[in-house]
Amino acid sequence: xxxxxxxxxxxxxxxxxxxxxxxxxxxxxxxxxxxxxxxxxxxxxxxxxxxxxxxxxxxxxxxxxxxxxxxxxxxxxxxxxxxxxxxxxxxxxxxxxxxxxxxxxxxxxxxxxxxxxxxxxxxxxxxxxxxxxxxxxxxxxxxxxxxxxxxxxxxxxxxxxxxxxxxxxxxxxxxxxxxxxxxxxxxxxxxxxxxxxxxxxxxxxxxxxxxxxxxxxxxxxxxxxxxxxxxxxxxxxxxxxxxxxxxxxxxxxxxxxxx
Numbered sequence: 001x002x003x004x005x006x007x008x009x010x011x012x013x014x015x016x017x018x019x020x021x022x023x024x025x026x027x028x029x030x031x032x033x034x035x036x037x038x039x040x041x042x043x044x045x046x047x048x049x050x051x052x053x054x055x056x057x058x059x060x061x062x063x064x065x066x067x068x069x070x071x072x073x074x075x076x077x078x079x080x081x082x083x084x085x086x087x088x089x090x091x092x093x094x095x096x097x098x099x100x101x102x103x104x105x106x107x108x109x110x111x112x113x114x115x116x117x118x119x120x121x122x123x124x125x126x127x128x129x130x131x132x133x134x135x136x137x138x139x140x141x142x143x144x145x146x147x148x149x150x151x152x153x154x155x156x157x158x159x160x161x162x163x164x165x166x167x168x169x170x171x172x173x174x175x176x177x178x179x180x181x182x183x184x185x186x187x188x189x190x191x192x193x194x195x196x197x198x199x200x201x202x203x204x205x206x207x208x209x210x211x212x213x214x215x216x217x218x219x220x221x222x223x224x225x226x227x228x229x230x231x232x233x234x235x236x237x238x239x240x241x242x243x244x245x246x247x248x249x250x251x252x253x254x255x256x257x258x259x
Contacts, residue, residue, distance in 0.1 A: 003046055003075045004079070005077060005081065006048070007046060007049075008051050009048075014037060017046060025074055027067045030066075033064060041240070042239050051063060059160065060159070060183050061108075061111070065113070069191055078197065078246065079197040080198045082199065083235065084181055088204045090176075090178055096203075096230075099179050100142070101152070101153050101178075101184070102154070103153075106157055108157055108186070114186075123257055124253055134197050144237065156172045156180050157182065166214070169209045184202075197246065201231060201235070203228070203230075205224055206223065
């Protein structure tokens with residue numbers, strides 16, 4: 001069984017799938033975070049991978065990113081929807097809101113972030129890292145559902161698993177970047193290298209540590225539990241609207257990338 005759309009997210013997204021079936025998918029990069037669950041949403045074939053594993057056993061810096069993306073690619077996935085939790089770096093972006101990111105800044109260290117380790121040299125363009133078609137549909141769907149959201153935002157991705165210092169958080173904030181996260185990179189780059197469309201749906205859970213009260217894991221869990229249903233509603237409404245044909249640059253990302 002193949003799939004056309006992939007979801008990478010928390011284990012709470014299992015319940016979205018109709019006719020679920022778990023499969024083991026081998027890759028040249030080891031095992032994915034967990035078994036891949038295949039099913040349907042709105043008549044579309046969907047593959048789901050829990051980013052951190054079913055038991056949340058993989059911290060951000062240990063997630064098998066290449067195996068996860070390759071497994072979806074092997075199953076035929078052409079588009080990935082990637083919900084995640086983020087901290088806000090700006091006062092106007094509030095916990096419980098959604099940000100449809102359009103840019104990222106990588107502050108990770110040493111993650112395996114490419115499928116092209118030689119001898120073939122490939123320089124994939126990441127000027128606009130998120131699929132414009134998927135972003136447009138996601139924004140339209142947020143409006144339809146009346147969700148509180150932001151149409152764009154830059155996410156700075158830190159290595160983790162620790163949270164930032166106050167100095168680091170203030171530094172990121174001073175650039176005007178909107179949100180902070182530990183997992184968006186290198187997922188989005190790996191997807192582009194396999195010509196897979198990728199959209200990030202970022203749920204704001206906290207104000208990081210630039211605010212008077214620094215973020216805690218407990219706070220993140222609490223806000224996630226309170227607002228995750230909005231993200232599920234968004235994905236459930238979004239997937240049936242995705243056209244079968246792609247007319248975005250993601251589909252031909254390797255055309256001018258190889259030397």
